[in-house]
Amino acid sequence: MSEGKILAGFLAPHPPHLVYGENPPQNEARSKGGWEQLRWAYERARRSIEELKPDVLLVHSPHWMTQVGHHFLGVRHLKGKSVDPIFPNLFRYNFELDVDVELAEACCAEAAAAGLVTQMMRNPNFRVDYGTITTLHMIRPQWDIPVVGISANNSPYYLTTKEGLGEMDILGKATRRAIEKSGRRAVLLASNTLCHYHFHEEPQPPEDMSREHPQSYEGYLWDMRIIDLLRQGRTQEVFQLLPQFIDEAFAEVKSGAFTWMFAAMGYPEIPGELHGYGSVIGTGNAVMEWNLERHARLASAVAA
Template sequence: MKNRHPVIGGYVLPGLPHPLLVPEANPGWSRLRQGFEQVRAEIAESDADLLLIYSTMWPSVVGHQIQADPEPEWVHVDELFHDLGSIPYKFRMDADFAADYCRQCRDRGLQARTVAYKGFPIDTGSVVALKLINPDNRIPATIVSSNVYADRAETVVLAKSAVAALERSGKKAIAIVISTLSNRLHQEWIKPEEDQVHSLKDQEWNAKILDFLKAGRLEDTAQLSRQIHREARVHKVVNFKPFWWLASVMGEHNLYTGTVFGYEAVFGTGSAVIGLRRATRAARDLEFDEESPERYIGDRNVLGPSSDSMSGWSSQVQVASQPPGEA
């Protein structure tokens, strides 16, 4: 009998500080705060041993970084919205899991390292999420960075390394992605009551993503990530990575039920609080086109042409071989 998957649920959470620091300034920000509180209640009722966080607001350039300070403590001020005030924090991290996650990444061909020193700048999104969904530090966390040059293969392997570490530890985890949907900010300061999603195109793509996730179509969303990125994301990051990681860490299929706890504009971005749980029946039984690598081999083609077509992608990865006799 196959063992139960170690990731028992997943969430997509926005990372800007407004729902934490000034929810009363805008009705939409207040509704997002209520969504966070619903997530907090669900997590409190779960039997999770770990909060596994992938934050797009923690960019790394050389490989992947994993937070391993067992008790990071600091006062955080968001680099863009410092006028909203300071966020003092003291968190509880699972340093042992972080170390094994790092080992699993290296074993699969990734560059990875742990970070653990006083004053390390934990990103706004992770600070906001942990303050709102785990305020008493009842469940330890692990945070991994989002490498700005990582392609799909590398991101998939990063997620599978986390699953391997969880299986070794015997722990059950909640997977959390810190990311907006559309991520275009207003270019001029606005009054809180004037906030809205940056553009109609962003709003339309956000609605499509929400429809997919409400239907439990996580892998479909991951497969469409490049198109979503072209349409609704600022091109400061190579690809729309969060759903690659989340689908790979939870399971690359559509066997989920989705709940949208809140969707609002936060300074122009499309910010949503979304939950995913396993279901007994897939939303749709589709054939996925992209392969699922187990190891990462070769350097990233950072200076090469656009990876949208993914030409030559198969030469970059080693795909798990099929059992004998299978087509």
């Protein structure tokens, strides 16, 4: 068996409004569109997934919250209805997905061996959270690639940010080891928004884009600063700024997916590709890609 590898990582935010705006048959709510810049950004990301042809998609979602340990989906086939508790008027999604249980168990074991508290989720009637479902739908609406779902242990909120994100760093490195041993060609999905300041009242209709804009100008400036650094491949600087970004922009990356993904990829100092940026109820959302496969291919060509 050849060694597995991480093909790419995506910053893949999960506002349920994007699914609502797309009107897929799985979602009960209907719209007249909206949030096109972000939906089109995901269309560009989908083309990359099609080219990469991964064996598995791994997603870390802040809306599968676990108080004790890092949990992994451990049921081969899950089916049900995922409802956003804040926006049930927008997101009532009938999901059906296949889980790569073998890889999930390997990730769980590697993380436990590294000192983390971990657990497999074995409930066959488990309702998968809307963050996981939204990110997976937006990146691969065909639902034809097995997944590994990972919970967001709340350690960054109950411990210090540094301690909590330290756990996510360990989790990411354990994930990488599991992938390499598995022989899988994997894509990582960090289901995170950037600035998370948001409005508290919904327009009617919700898809009225004349009412959509960043809730916080300071948060928007922070998003642009972080995105610009990521586009330049200045990863180390981003992580030096991350605690301040989290504090001043209420950034959802505090929940850990962003750190998990970059730790698994080895914190590459390569330019990220921005597919698009937009606000959803005032929050800042960027769809970005770090294509390790393409970067390695170009580096080999230059060396030759």
